[in-house]
Amino acid sequence: MIILKLGGSVITDKNSLTAKLDFDNLNRIAVEISNYLKSYDSKLIIIHGAGSFGHPPAKKYKIGEKFNLSNYQKKRIGFSQTQLAVKTLNSQVLNVLIKNNIPAVSIQTSSILTTNNKRIDSFNIDLVNKYLDEGYVPVLYGDVAIDKSLKMAVVSGDQIITYLGKYLNPDKIILASDVDGVYNKNPKTNSDAKLFKCLSSLKDLEQFDSTTNIDVTGGMIGKIRELLELSKEGVDSFVINANTKNNIFNILNDDEVNGTLITNKCNK
Ligand code: IPE
Numbered sequence: 001m002i003i004l005k006l007g008g009s010v011i012t013d014k015n016s017l018t019a020k021l022d023f024d025n026l027n028r029i030a031v032e033i034s035n036y037l038k039s040y041d042s043k044l045i046i047i048h049g050a051g052s053f054g055h056p057p058a059k060k061y062k063i064g065e066k067f068n069l070s071n072y073q074k075k076r077i078g079f080s081q082t083q084l085a086v087k088t089l090n091s092q093v094l095n096v097l098i099k100n101n102i103p104a105v106s107i108q109t110s111s112i113l114t115t116n117n118k119r120i121d122s123f124n125i126d127l128v129n130k131y132l133d134e135g136y137v138p139v140l141y142g143d144v145a146i147d148k149s150l151k152m153a154v155v156s157g158d159q160i161i162t163y164l165g166k167y168l169n170p171d172k173i174i175l176a177s178d179v180d181g182v183y184n185k186n187p188k189t190n191s192d193a194k195l196f197k198c199l200s201s202l203k204d205l206e207q208f209d210s211t212t213n214i215d216v217t218g219g220m221i222g223k224i225r226e227l228l229e230l231s232k233e234g235v236d237s238f239v240i241n242a243n244t245k246n247n248i249f250n251i252l253n254d255d256e257v258n259g260t261l262i263t264n265k266c267n268k
Helices: 023-039 051-060 069-099 125-133 157-168 219-231 247-252
Strands: 002-006 044-048 104-106 113-116 119-123 137-141 143-147 151-155 172-177 237-241 259-262
Touching: 002 023, 002 157, 002 247, 023 044, 023 069, 023 247, 044 069, 044 157, 051 069, 069 104, 069 137, 069 143, 069 151, 113 151, 119 157, 125 137, 125 157, 137 157, 157 172, 157 219, 172 219, 172 247, 219 237, 219 259, 237 247
Parallel strands: 002 044, 002 172, 044 137, 104 137, 113 143, 172 237
Antiparallel strands: 113 119, 143 151, 237 259
């Protein structure tokens, strides 16, 4: 079984302050996934990020921050708007996947899990398994959730990976981003940034500043933190660049791809 996360920076224009799909990228990636599934009958879960659909409303309404209950109605509207925004993106993603002959089914994250202090607390994984057993490709996504202590929170697609990675024992986890992997510094702002072939600790990343300022789930550091957490459980993952043509097909197909392996056993 494979878990593939399509970052919001890959399928949307993440620098846009309004929702903007990157249709060409999404469609090319869907073709690559479809070509892989034509040859291999493997189980696949796709998780996608929120990009410019989910981050702006989540930031505007400060979803996940403590608030005064006198503001609850305003916060509920913010929750609803964010949920609608990511659901809209999800419908567009599903539309492209299904057009490319991928039997994708949408699983609304905020309808299947709850959190406690921003961490997943309950999750109906059974349903995900049933869809997998019937040959579907379940698609989950970064979303909002009812939170036991904060009333509401944001759940990143990366946290969903960590959770499913722990409980479903996947053969491969792929995080498709818009850079070649994990660097010691932000490669978008530092030309001397160095790419890690293998990463096992956050210590090497001290100089890293977040990729965008609209990101409410911690940018690249937030993603790596989730994957490092998973590596402690003995589950490895790859960070690759989905903007490079055929990278998604090649990594699914077990071919060599430039990127970063996140594991607790790098050979130093
Ligand atoms: C964020 O999900 C969810 C919301 C903002 C509602 P992700 O953290 O997985 O999204 P990307 O990949 O950074 O865009």
